[in-house]
Amino acid sequence: MTKKNKNLIALSFDIEDWYHTPLVTGSSFAKYPTLEDFLKQNPQESVDCISDETVRLIEILDHYKVSATFFMVADVAKRYPKIVDALRGSRHEIASHSLTHQSGIDAKSKEPMVSYKDWHNEQAEAKKVLENIFKTQVIGFRAPNAVLANWMLPLLEEIGFRYDSSVAFNTIYNKTNVKLRAIPATPYYINTNDMSADNPTSNLLELPWSNYRVAPFITLPAGGGYFFRLLGPIYFKRVLKKALEKGDSMFYMHPIDISRKPIPAENPNNRPLYWINKGETTEKNLIKMLEEFKGLFTTCKEIYIRNK
Numbered sequence: 001m002t003k004k005n006k007n008l009i010a011l012s013f014d015i016e017d018w019y020h021t022p023l024v025t026g027s028s029f030a031k032y033p034t035l036e037d038f039l040k041q042n043p044q045e046s047v048d049c050i051s052d053e054t055v056r057l058i059e060i061l062d063h064y065k066v067s068a069t070f071f072m073v074a075d076v077a078k079r080y081p082k083i084v085d086a087l088r089g090s091r092h093e094i095a096s097h098s099l100t101h102q103s104g105i106d107a108k109s110k111e112p113m114v115s116y117k118d119w120h121n122e123q124a125e126a127k128k129v130l131e132n133i134f135k136t137q138v139i140g141f142r143a144p145n146a147v148l149a150n151w152m153l154p155l156l157e158e159i160g161f162r163y164d165s166s167v168a169f170n171t172i173y174n175k176t177n178v179k180l181r182a183i184p185a186t187p188y189y190i191n192t193n194d195m196s197a198d199n200p201t202s203n204l205l206e207l208p209w210s211n212y213r214v215a216p217f218i219t220l221p222a223g224g225g226y227f228f229r230l231l232g233p234i235y236f237k238r239v240l241k242k243a244l245e246k247g248d249s250m251f252y253m254h255p256i257d258i259s260r261k262p263i264p265a266e267n268p269n270n271r272p273l274y275w276i277n278k279g280e281t282t283e284k285n286l287i288k289m290l291e292e293f294k295g296l297f298t299t300c301k302e303i304y305i306r307n308k
């Protein structure tokens with residue numbers, strides 16, 4: 001069987017530092033309301049947990065001859081030259097992970113935290129910043145914290161994005177502002193009202209986060225990230241194999257997931273498991289995934305082209 005008629009896995013990395021995460025900045029429950037507030041009080045030198053880690057990820061990918069998609073926070077592209085140097089002109093795809101990693105809606109009420117117009121302008125600016133810095137076209141978007149509202153979808157299409165990769169369906173959490181019904185675990189054109197695959201109302205292709213149905217009413221998250229650190233490669237190998245039976249799938253991580261550096265003290269410690277297995281354990285686990293699915297990982301862009 002050639003790669004052409006095999007189902008593939010989009011491999012993606014969200015490039016944000018520890019202080020872009022929702023406990024620290026950019027969410028309704030963050031310690032600092034915005035990234036700007038945080039940066040005023042914290043010099044950059046003391047907080048970089050992702051430059052060396054991103055370079056290391058790229059080395060690992062090169063070793064396995066794998067191309068991946070890097071969902072860049074535009075703020076990182078502006079302030080982390082080592083990451084830009086490592087990715088510009090490389091085999092990897094650059095996509096957008098917003099301007100500052102600010103959530104667009106409140107975690108609880110699901111009400112917009114910014115006006116639609118401001119949100120539109122922010123995403124358009126992030127796309128432009130990334131295209132200028134990396135000298136490449138950006139067609140993919142992932143919402144910060146996977147916090148996605150249905151009103152964002154037509155705006156993404158208007159700005160010129162061709163695919164989104166933010167919808168995560170499971171029974172543990174729903175970060176969207178709509179009542180998600182079971183959605184496919186494979187790429188689909190999205191209905192901009194309820195985010196389902198029924199009666200698509202857009203030309204925006206959704207690359208949803210994978211999920212794992214363990215019982216009729218229990219579906220577990222299987223996209224990667226925190227759950228990859230928590231549950232490890234045995235669970236994820238099983239889940240991705242299941243997903244590949246149905247179609248193309250998606251897997252994601254962060255450079256910070258392999259960082260050996262301690263997270264600075266500003267990170268609230270009310271979630272003791274938040275950084276579980278960060279560092280060498282997760283780097284080794286990523287390598288196990290690359291070994292297991294040799295030849296099956298690719299960029300989101302390739303998955304988009306195959307499914308459009």
Ligand SMILES: [Zn+2]
Binds near residue numbers: 014101145146
């Ligand atoms: Zn993120």
